[in-house]
Amino acid sequence: SQKIEQNSEALNIQEGKTATLTCNYTNYSPAYLQWYRQDPGRGPVFLLLIRENEKEKRKERLKVTFDTTLKQSLFHITASQPADSATYLCAPWDSSYKLIFGSGTRLLVRP
Amino acid sequence: DGGITQSPKYLFRKEGQNVTLSCEQNLNHDAMYWYRQDPGQGLRLIYYSQIVNDFQKGDIAEGYSVSREKKESFPLTVTSAQKNPTAFYLCASSPATGNQPQHFGDGTRLSIL
Secondary structure (H helix, E strand, O other): OOEEEEOOOOEEEEOOOOEEEEEEEEOOOOOEEEEEEEOOOOOOEEEEEEEOOOOEEEEOOEEEEEEOOOOEEEEEEOOOOHHHOEEEEEEEEEOOOEEOOOOOEEEEEEO | OOOEEEEOOEEEEOOOOOEEEEEEEOOOOOEEEEEEEOOOOOOEEEEEEEEOOEEEEOOOOOOEEEOOOEOOEOOEEEOOOOOOOOEEEEEEEEOOOOOOOOEEOOOEEEEEO
16 A cells, blocks of 8 residues: 655754755655645645656745655755744645645754 | 635534534635544545535545535534544645645544543
8 A cells, every 4th residue: 555654753953954854655656746734733734746747846945856766755944944843744646536645744943 | 715614623522423523615626625633643534525416435434424515515424433533633625636735624623522
């Protein structure tokens, strides 16, 4: 069955540094992948979508890469701020018209 | 403002009771979804609907039921057959299924008394 792996340990970084979160998937080949942000007690909020033929996608301080050979996506936040502290979910698309969500990685940005 | 409204925010159920969670959207989206989120786990799909009067089972549909009589509304009933209903339930919508970002409500936390 399809499996999504995100680092279950929180990523703790200093304000101003670049945060890099990893999403690995196995047993399928998604045509695209989405990233979401989730704050405690709230629903996820869509951030970025990247297609399999796009190696990299950027939006302001966010950058996503998609390596279909490694079966991996990396999510970068440059010049991180305490307000970026949240859980980040990756969601590769399953061909049966649905997203498969990872369990997320919690990011903590220290002032 | 357009968005998805889930109610109530917190819900308590007695053993053996059915309970219905509300989800309303004013985004004019065709597709709607219900997910369950447990601590330390990803969102798991319960049911989804691509269009009014049509819906399909997701990965964990047992013990749940839905209806889609109106485009704006996609209520979820947690039946007494669901043996472990305590969880955070999230409703989402998108313009269509497939390659579309999903917009989420702020969830309903269901607990068993």
